[in-house]
């Protein structure tokens with residue numbers, strides 16, 4: 001029996017259509033990829049530092065460096081010029097101004113973020129915060145995206161070396177705007193942050209909460225679009241990831257490591273993407289002086305993790321509806337039965 005569920009932030013419908021005969025772990029990749037720990041031609045491996053430009057920032061460890069931010073070798077957007085938008089009749093065009101950085105998650109090849117020691121995962125999260133804070137000072141940027149592509153079918157590049165990416169954009173992406181609008185709308189109707197409301201509700205029901213520590217909750221969202229979709233949400237309300245206190249960042253690192261370890265064990269190192277959703281940079285908007293007035297109260301940063309186990313096809317593209325063959329409750333149960341150590 002299928003069920004339609006509406007996402008409380010985006011207003012988007014999903015169809016949860018579980019097949020009884022299918023166990024959640026049947027989505028596991030049949031052929032997990034095994035990589036060597038060092039590749040002679042990988043520019044991110046420890047020992048190959050001369051192949052890349054000097055790091056923009058790095059966190060050191062007793063053995064050398066723990067993680068480092070590098071300029072992307074083939075940046076999608078470049079930082080050199082000013083953002084100017086022009087019209088070509090009905091079309092808009094702008095120079096590709098922005099920034100693109102690679103966060104190299106340790107010097108060892110082929111390892112997953114889940115396999116790194118907790119201290120090193122925490123270093124990666126601390127470096128994310130540092131770089132996002134720094135890039136936010138550039139007034140040409142309106143939005144900062146931090147994401148990770150893990151595995152070839154999730155868009156991981158040529159080298160299977162653990163890394164995440166930051167892209168600074170001179171515009172606010174439409175999908176981000178939909179999320180912001182959803183949060184603002186909920187706030188204007190209820191006077192509350194929708195993410196705080198979700199946390200409160202989920203903490204009462206428990207059936208979609210996978211794990212929590214003092215600072216963060218890991219949950220499967222009520223209207224999950226994809227099997228094993230997960231959110232990591234800080235317990236204390238905060239719109240911006242930059243400026244998050246260090247204990248919360250360390251709490252996120254622990255939640256991320258444990259969650260990825262469980263996913264990897266249950267689904268045999270599946271390909272996945274995660275995206276850090278933080279409030280956009282509050283640049284003045286002409287004609288809308290009050291535009292950002294409620295953002296601090298209505299938005300709540302969080303990390304969204306999506307294993308790439310199913311493919312988005314014609315129905316989804318045509319309708320914006322998603323069909324999810326694993327209920328979030330079933331996904332939570334399967335992950336809870338899996339060890340995270």
Ligand SMILES: [Zn+2]
Nearest residue numbers: 042045109161
């Ligand atoms: Zn490497």
Ligand SMILES: [Zn+2]
Nearest residue numbers: 193196237300
């Ligand atoms: Zn909140």
